[in-house]
Amino acid sequence: MKYIYHFVISTALILITMTSCQNKKQVDSIYYNGTVYTVNNHFDKVSAFAVKDGKFVAVGNDKELMNLYDADKTVDLKGKTVYPGFNDGHSHFLGYGLTITTNADLVGTKSFEEVVERVIEHSKSYQSDWILGRGWDQNDWKVKEFPTKEQLDKAFPNTPVVLRRIDGHALIANTEAMRRAGINPQSMMAGGEILVNENREPTGVFIDNAMDLIDRAIPKPTLKQKVTALKTAQENCFAVGLTTVTDAGLDKADILLMDSLQKAGVLKIRVYAMMNPNWENYDYFLPKGPIHTGRLTVSSIKLYADGALGSRGALLLKPYSDEPGHYGLLLHSLSYYDFVCKKAFDAGFQVNTHAIGDSGNRIMLKTYARYLKGPNDMRWRIEHAQVINPADFHYFADYNIIPSIQTTHCTSDMYWAEKRLGPERIKTAYAYHELLIQNGWLINGTDFPVEGISPLLTFYAAVARKDLKGWPPDGFQMDNALTRKEALQSITIWPAKGSFDELFKGSIETGKTADFVILDKDLMQIPESEIPLVKPEATFVEGEEVFGRK
Numbered sequence: 446m447k448y449i450y451h452f453v454i455s456t457a458l459i460l461i462t463m464t465s466c467q468n469k470k471q472v473d474s475i476y477y478n479g480t481v482y483t484v485n486n487h488f489d490k491v492s493a494f495a496v497k498d499g500k501f502v503a504v505g506n507d508k509e510l511m512n513l514y515d516a517d518k519t520v521d522l523k524g525k526t527v528y529p530g531f532n533d534g535h536s537h538f539l540g541y542g543l544t545i546t547t548n549a550d551l552v553g554t555k556s557f558e559e560v561v562e563r564v565i566e567h568s569k570s571y572q573s574d575w576i577l578g579r580g581w582d583q584n585d586w587k588v589k590e591f592p593t594k595e596q597l598d599k600a601f602p603n604t605p606v607v608l609r610r611i612d613g614h615a616l617i618a619n620t621e622a623m624r625r626a627g628i629n630p631q632s633m634m635a636g637g638e639i640l641v642n643e644n645r646e647p648t649g650v651f652i653d654n655a656m657d658l659i660d661r662a663i664p665k666p667t668l669k670q671k672v673t674a675l676k677t678a679q680e681n682c683f684a685v686g687l688t689t690v691t692d693a694g695l696d697k698a699d700i701l702l703m704d705s706l707q708k709a710g711v712l713k714i715r716v717y718a719m720m721n722p723n724w725e726n727y728d729y730f731l732p733k734g735p736i737h738t739g740r741l742t743v744s745s746i747k748l749y750a751d752g753a754l755g756s757r758g759a760l761l762l763k764p765y766s767d768e769p770g771h772y773g774l775l776l777h778s779l780s781y782y783d784f785v786c787k788k789a790f791d792a793g794f795q796v797n798t799h800a801i802g803d804s805g806n807r808i809m810l811k812t813y814a815r816y817l818k819g820p821n822d823m824r825w826r827i828e829h830a831q832v833i834n835p836a837d838f839h840y841f842a843d844y845n846i847i848p849s850i851q852t853t854h855c856t857s858d859m860y861w862a863e864k865r866l867g868p869e870r871i872k873t874a875y876a877y878h879e880l881l882i883q884n885g886w887l888i889n890g891t892d893f894p895v896e897g898i899s900p901l902l903t904f905y906a907a908v909a910r911k912d913l914k915g916w917p918p919d920g921f922q923m924d925n926a927l928t929r930k931e932a933l934q935s936i937t938i939w940p941a942k943g944s945f946d947e948l949f950k951g952s953i954e955t956g957k958t959a960d961f962v963i964l965d966k967d968l969m970q971i972p973e974s975e976i977p978l979v980k981p982e983a984t985f986v987e988g989e990e991v992f993g994r995k
């Protein structure tokens with residue numbers, strides 16, 4: 446009897462198992478035994494999720510998922526943490542790729558002598574007609590002044606050399622480069638500056654729009670160079686956990702190049718491409734309406750209000766504290782901004798304007814307000830929103846204008862920003878918390894290659910407001926720090942919202958595309974000082990592993 450009883454029980458168990466097996470749904474993969482930050486509306490934490498056809502099909506706990514699903518691949522996360530794929534809300538993807546593949550790297554140089562040395566080294570290993578470099582910053586030097594061309598002329602008497610400042614808002618050219626560009630003492634450019642010495646001769650430094658005079662003469666990169674640049678940039682971005690990047694200003698040909706590389710499967714990273722304000726782009730893109738292919742989003746026009754603070758091009762309401770009588774530069778006429786805003790508004794596109802100084806910001810906020818009129822869901826953006834007059838924060842809330850910030854700019858600029866702005870204006874500069882509360886969300890990014898590409902350093906700068914050495918010990922203007930939750934949202938779901946893609950990506954939720962990152966440590970729990978040391982273990986786009994730490 447006992448045996449029969451046992452037999453009945455076992456058969457019943459087998460039957461139950463068989464029927465439940467039959468009822469289990471087949472998926473491609475199940476990830477379990479992890480700490481998964483979904484970044485959904487409730488900021489839920491789960492331990493498992495299932496992926497099928499590149500989408501999350503279930504998100505929950507281990508037992509639930511194992512009971513409901515069968516997968517070809519089951520992955521034990523062994524307690525590691527998972528986040529939605531990181532999204533850099535403001536970067537220059539192609540520019541970064543070209544910089545790392547064709548330019549001398551001048552980041553971190555301690556003097557102009559060192560800059561010239563690095564350029565000489567670079568020219569030995571990289572043959573080209575024009576020698577290009579990027580990344581110098583006179584604020585890092587002992588003599589914190591713009592360099593002049595003499596040393597470059599000595600090292601390169603016959604080869605044109607053009608070296609861009611870290612922020613991309615100034616460059617130094619040697620005499621041969623200026624000769625080829627046709628620069629003469631009468632040369633000038635609205636919205637830009639050509640620095641001159643006491644004899645009224647150009648020193649070699651060109652600021653903001655004046656850089657165009659030199660840029661026009663530099664041979665354009667070839668298609669092959671661009672493809673190499675994009676592939677190299679993609680590889681680096683995947684390795685830091687990015688699954689979406691932004692290109693803040695592209696011409697039609699480059700947008701179409703990215704689209705074709707994505708369609709060919711060469712470029713798997715998602716790109717939010719802002720179009721440069723030119724007729725070729727308007728004629729081609731505006732009549733189509735915003736494009737969302739999944740991999741590529743084209744829904745905005747990029748504008749520049751002013752320059753940058755480091756090169757004193759940012760437009761201020763009152764003169765620079767360290768240069769009497771100097772206000773910075775407005776890069777275009779007011780009527781021009783109106784013209785572009787009207788075009789974008791009529792076509793249902795976003796306007797994303799670079800604005801750094803308090804005057805640059807005020808001009809754009811007021812211009813936007815004239816078109817947006819009141820509450821709206823157009824998601825027009827102010828890129829950087831760095832120095833805001835206290836009287837102007839309300840524009841962001843009243844007109845639903847979205848700040849697109851770069852938290853590492855704060856920790857890069859904090860050493861000298863007060864010199865430019867003085868003790869009053871600095872209080873509402875890099876005011877990220879104040880900006881966040883205006884709409885309840887904002888977009889975060891790096892502006893790479895102005896900063897490094899890592900979203901983890903963006904996260905760290907947002908919460909700690911310290912440099913990598915832990916300075917200042919109490920953080921810089923901590924009233925404007927973001928919480929870890931906000932910082933995570935600012936590099937995942939919010940930039941997705943910033944490109945109208947939040948229903949498709951940006952969180953780990955059923956139905957969304959399976960873009961996710963596995964990190965070796967828990968960003969939300971570890972001591973702050975350990976955040977910069979966190980490493981991505983693997984990065985996935987649409988369920989496919991695009992990076993894995995060996």
Ligand SMILES: [Zn+2]
Nearest residue numbers: 535536693892
């Ligand atoms: Zn930028």
